Amino acid sequence: xxxxxxxxxxxxxxxxxxxxxxxxxxxxxxxxxxxxxxxxxxxxxxxxxxxxxxxxxxxxxxxxxxxxxxxxxxxxxxxxxxxxxxxxxxxxxxxxxxxxxxxxxxxxxxxx
Amino acid sequence: xxxxxxxxxxxxxxxxxxxxxxxxxxxxxxxxxxxxxxxxxxxxxxxxxxxxxxxxxxxxxxxxxxxxxxxxxxxxxxxxxxxxxxxxxxxxxxxxxxxxxxxxxxxxxxxxxx
Numbered sequence: 001x002x003x004x005x006x007x008x009x010x011x012x013x014x015x016x017x018x019x020x021x022x023x024x025x026x027x028x029x030x031x032x033x034x035x036x037x038x039x040x041x042x043x044x045x046x047x048x049x050x051x052x053x054x055x056x057x058x059x060x061x062x063x064x065x066x067x068x069x070x071x072x073x074x075x076x077x078x079x080x081x082x083x084x085x086x087x088x089x090x091x092x093x094x095x096x097x098x099x100x101x102x103x104x105x106x107x108x109x110x111x112x
Numbered sequence: 113x114x115x116x117x118x119x120x121x122x123x124x125x126x127x128x129x130x131x132x133x134x135x136x137x138x139x140x141x142x143x144x145x146x147x148x149x150x151x152x153x154x155x156x157x158x159x160x161x162x163x164x165x166x167x168x169x170x171x172x173x174x175x176x177x178x179x180x181x182x183x184x185x186x187x188x189x190x191x192x193x194x195x196x197x198x199x200x201x202x203x204x205x206x207x208x209x210x211x212x213x214x215x216x217x218x219x220x221x222x223x224x225x226x
Contacts, residue, residue: 044202
């Protein structure tokens with residue numbers, strides 16, 4: 001069965017530090033992968049997506065993610081975190097039935 | 113990006129009341145979805161629709177019902193609200209033609225049933 005694992009429930013970083021949020025997926029075929037961000041009380045905003053091709057994908061707000069098939073991973077990175085990046089981040093995999101399977105999310109705190 | 117609207121944004125209501133959560137999108141998207149999200153938890157798909165007069169139940173069982181009479185409108189109804197229905201409800205849609213599960217989300221409705 002398809003599944004998404006985000007091992008880190010909560011991450012705290014200092015403003016200006018680099019960030020990596022981990023995501024591992026389980027899916028039999030070539031996956032469609034997504035990262036979404038959710039600010040408190042808001043819906044989800046799409047940060048970036050991987051469908052095929054270049055395994056390093058660029059997204060909005062300076063985020064990037066790298067698809068590694070051998071590790072079944074799609075980790076999200078940002079070289080320098082801003083205080084406004086504090087939010088909940090969700091990794092998701094698209095299935096062949098047009099549905100999305102979400103991970104449990106990682107809450108990011110940013111200290112000044 | 114799609115413009116997806118949800119109303120109300122917040123709703124506090126007593127047990128036994130009938131409620132309808134509204135979701136509409138202005139892009140003419142055929143595929144629409146409802147998710148339920150408890151605080152600090154992942155999203156669970158409860159309903160989806162592939163177009164007018166199409167509705168399906170999602171992976172998480174829900175006592176709510178949905179309808180799709182118009183392309184742009186996908187309301188969710190609870191006939192008799194209970195405290196266990198307290199949650200955030202998120203609506204989403206998939207562009208035409210479908211872009212490999214890519215979904216755009218509305219701002220959500222936070223429901224509290226007393």
